[in-house]
Amino acid sequence: MFRKVLIANRGEIAVRVTRTLQEMGIAAVAVYSDMDAESPHVLGADEAYSLGGNTPAESYLRVDKLMAIAKSAGVDAVHPGYGFLSENAAFATACQENGITFIGPTPDVISAMGDKIIAKKTMEEAGVPVVPGWTGDVSQIEEIRQVADEIGYPVLVKAAAGGGGKGMRLVQEPAQLVSALEGAAREAEKAFGDGRIFLEKYITRPRHIEFQIFGDTHGNVVHLFERECSIQRRHQKIIEESPAPGLSPEVREAMGKAAVAAAKAIGYTNAGTVEFIVDDQNRFYFLEVNTRLQVEHPITELVIRQDLVRAQLTVAMGHPLPFTQRDIVQDGHAIECRIYAEDPDNQFLPSTGTLQLYREPHGPGIRVDSGVRQGSAVTIHYDPMLSKLIVWAKDRTAALAKMVWALKHYPILGVTTNTAFLRDILLHEAFVQGDIDTHFLERYPAASLRQPAQQQDLALAMAAVALERPIGMGQALSQGSDNLAVIQDPWVTAGAWRG
Numbered sequence: 217m218f219r220k221v222l223i224a225n226r227g228e229i230a231v232r233v234t235r236t237l238q239e240m241g242i243a244a245v246a247v248y249s250d251m252d253a254e255s256p257h258v259l260g261a262d263e264a265y266s267l268g269g270n271t272p273a274e275s276y277l278r279v280d281k282l283m284a285i286a287k288s289a290g291v292d293a294v295h296p297g298y299g300f301l302s303e304n305a306a307f308a309t310a311c312q313e314n315g316i317t318f319i320g321p322t323p324d325v326i327s328a329m330g331d332k333i334i335a336k337k338t339m340e341e342a343g344v345p346v347v348p349g350w351t352g353d354v355s356q357i358e359e360i361r362q363v364a365d366e367i368g369y370p371v372l373v374k375a376a377a378g379g380g381g382k383g384m385r386l387v388q389e390p391a392q393l394v395s396a397l398e399g400a401a402r403e404a405e406k407a408f409g410d411g412r413i414f415l416e417k418y419i420t421r422p423r424h425i426e427f428q429i430f431g432d433t434h435g436n437v438v439h440l441f442e443r444e445c446s447i448q449r450r451h452q453k454i455i456e457e458s459p460a461p462g463l464s465p466e467v468r469e470a471m472g473k474a475a476v477a478a479a480k481a482i483g484y485t486n487a488g489t490v491e492f493i494v495d496d497q498n499r500f501y502f503l504e505v506n507t508r509l510q511v512e513h514p515i516t517e518l519v520i521r522q523d524l525v526r527a528q529l530t531v532a533m534g535h536p537l538p539f540t541q542r543d544i545v546q547d548g549h550a551i552e553c554r555i556y557a558e559d560p561d562n563q564f565l566p567s568t569g570t571l572q573l574y575r576e577p578h579g580p581g582i583r584v585d586s587g588v589r590q591g592s593a594v595t596i597h598y599d600p601m602l603s604k605l606i607v608w609a610k611d612r613t614a615a616l617a618k619m620v621w622a623l624k625h626y627p628i629l630g631v632t633t634n635t636a637f638l639r640d641i642l643l644h645e646a647f648v649q650g651d652i653d654t655h656f657l658e659r660y661p662a663a664s665l666r667q668p669a670q671q672q673d674l675a676l677a678m679a680a681v682a683l684e685r686p687i688g689m690g691q692a693l694s695q696g697s698d699n700l701a702v703i704q705d706p707w708v709t710a711g712a713w714r715g
Contacts, residue, residue, distance in 0.1 A: 218242050218292040218533060221319070223257070224282050224307075225297030227587030228603055229509075230257035233295050236525040238262070245289050247282065249275035251597060256589055263289060271597050276300045279307050286316055293317035293532060295525075299599070302508040303330060319532040320486050321507050328482060329505040333376045333414050339502045342481035344474045347493065347501040349416035354401055357394065360415060364393060367417040373397055375404035376412035379504075381451035383407060386418060419501070421653040423494040424448070425460050426506075427475035428516045428524075431484040432531045438541045439472045439479075439490075440516050440524075446652045447641060449564055454634070455641060456512040457551040458519050461612060461650030467498050478505065487513075487528050496653075511604065514585060515550035518608040549615040550608045553623065553638045555586075557600040560637040560662040566600040569593075572630035577622040581608045594631050602633070612650075616642055640665035 220243040223230045234244040234257065246261035251270045258264045265285045267275035275281070277300060286294060294311050296302035296319065305327040311318040320326070329335050333351045340346045349371070350363040364371050364387070373396050375383025383404030385396035397413065405411035428440035444460035445453045459468075475490040482505070489510050491503040513524050522539060530538050557567045574590040586603030594600060605622055609615040623639045641647055644665055646656070 218317070218529065220245060220263075220289065220291045221293045221295055221529075222247065222282070222286050222289060222291040223261075223295050223297065224276070225295075225300055225302075226252055226255065226257055226276060226598070228257075228585045228601070229297040229299075229511075229587070231260060231587050232585050233297060233525055234260050236523055236529070237295075240526065240529065242529070245285075245291055247276070247285060249597075251593070251595060255587065255592070257587055265289065270595075272300065279304075279310050282307075283310055283314055283316075286311075287314060291316060293319055293529075295319045295528070296508065298508050298511055303506070305330070317532050319528050321484055321488060325482050325484060326507045329507050331376055332374065332378075332504060333412065335504060336414070336502065338481055339478055342477050344478050344481070344502045345500060347416040347419065347503075349414060351414045354397060354411075354413055357397075360397065361390065361393060364390070364415060370418040370420075372416045372418045373400040373413055374416060375400065375408060375410070376414055377408040377410035378404055379451075383413060384451075419493050419495045421496050421655065422446075423460070423653050424453075424491065424503070425463070425471070425494050425500070426489045426491040426510070427471060428510070428513070429475050429479045429484060429488050429490055430524075430527060430531070430537055431479050431486065431488075432537045433485055433534060434536045436537045436540070437476050437479045437484065438537065438539070438544060439475045440520055440522070440544055441546050442468065442471065443510075443512055443515060444652070445491075445512065446654050447647075447656055448654055449560075449657050453512065454554050454556070455551065455638065456515055457549065457612070457615070458515045459546055459549065461652075464498065467494075467500065471500050474500070474502070478502065486531050487524055511554070511601075512552050514583060514604060514606045515552045518550040518583070518606065519546050519548055520544050521547065548608055548610050549612045550606060551615045551619050551642075552604055552606045553619060553642075554601055555603045555605055555626070555628075555638075556634045557594045557602055557631040558634055559632045560634050564634075566596065567594070567632040568596055568600075569631045571602075571628060573627055574629075575627050576603070577605070577625040579618075579622070581618055582622050583607070602628070616648065637662055637665070 221237055222245040223233050237244040243262040246258045246264040247267050248258045249267055249270050267281050269275045301307040303326055305323040308318040308323040336346050348367045350360055370388045373385040383400045385400045387393050387396045400413045401411040424445045425442050427442050431437040442460050443456050443458045445456045447455040478490045487509045489506040492500045493503050494500045517524055527538055558564045571590055571592045576584040583606040584603055588602050607615055607618040609618050620639055620642050623635050626635050
């Protein structure tokens with residue numbers, strides 16, 4: 217049993233991990249930069265230690281400072297959250313060398329899956345479907361041309377060591393190939409210190425669907441079903457849901473088996489995610505493995521009724537997984553919206569300032585994971601995500617209605633946010649019908665999505681009718697949140713767990 221765990225992160229994920237630690241009777245140790253000294257993740261911890269500095273490079277990315285604090289505080293383990301050092305093999309190794317448990321996979325697995333070329337070859341050998349392409353030496357131009365001609369244009373050039381769209385080039389025709397290879401290699405070298413690139417067949421209208429996986433040190437590996445992550449801006453997810461709309465039981469089962477095979481092929485332990493790309497014929501291909509807990513893990517928690525951080529801690533302490541594959545079933549529908557301080561009408565540029573007003577929505581089936589409060593400063597130093605708004609209902613229609621209501625009742629003043637933009641997406645006919653892919657926001661930019669207030673109220677009222685509840689959504693909006701229990705499925709108070 218761990219007595220004390222250091223959370224090497226900040227914001228909402230640090231708050232969320234702290235909650236489970238304290239529920240398990242484990243002391244939560246926070247770390248903070250100078251700018252975060254009064255942040256919720258610091259105030260809610262059992263102990264807190266300063267890293268100094270303001271930027272990530274000065275604070276949350278300092279392995280030496282984190283290790284010094286971990287040893288001084290006498291912690292048993294480190295939870296890396298996501299981002300920062302969560303997929304850093306050197307950090308995981310440093311924990312091991314200092315006798316501290318790293319709550320995640322082994323350093324070897326992190327290194328192997330951080331290299332997309334190695335990951336792709338490993339999955340191919342394990343029988344997991346991969347996107348046709350080329351993974352050789354970038355200097356072999358003629359060989360690359362031949363492979364590109366064979367798989368057919370368009371093709372995609374990607375960085376072996378990166379993500380987030382850096383080192384990525386779409387090549388529509390042969391004449392663009394060489395310049396794309398050279399440009400991608402330069403960008404990859406600059407961004408990741410590794411100029412290696414590879415080539416893949418470009419999947420038109422792709423969906424991004426990922427499977428949550430879990431492994432323990434006793435040889436058990438399970439998947440916890442899928443999350444639909446196709447709604448993205450700048451290659452970053454902003455809306456996720458589970459189950460994925462329109463995914464047949466046969467394809468879901470095949471993807472789940474492939475995810476487990478992928479995890480077993482690399483000896484995976486703890487929480488991870490196998491990401492797939494799915495074409496318009498429902499053929500799926502391996503994309504990558506994220507060797508950490510994902511931002512969007514709450515929607516999985518809500519549809520399978522499990523606390524994934526608790527499971528992480530259980531596995532890290534050497535115990536078997538607290539559930540088997542047979543125990544895991546999908547129940548209902550969950551949606552997550554990432555609330556950002558950014559301007560969708562100005563190329564999603566971050567918005568900085570002080571949160572003069574910050575009120576989170578409450579009601580049955582509504583959960584908010586946040587790392588801010590009224591009065592918090594939003595700065596240029598960190599990712600502008602303020603919180604994650606998550607809802608659960610018995611079906612997708614009900615979940616959509618609930619999310620639209622919650623977004624409309626989430627007042628934030630002091631910075632520009634994307635709440636209205638998210639609401640516009642959810643109310644768009646194509647999204648409602650499940651006609652989505654990773655190019656959704658290219659086809660429907662912010663200005664084209666916007667609906668007049670009357671249209672939004674009409675859509676809300678229609679959603680209420682679809683729910684077959686005795687009270688209309690418009691009436692609920694006018695009368696306040698006390699009426700939510702009448703039109704929604706009361707299973708939990710705000711912020712608590714299902715089950």
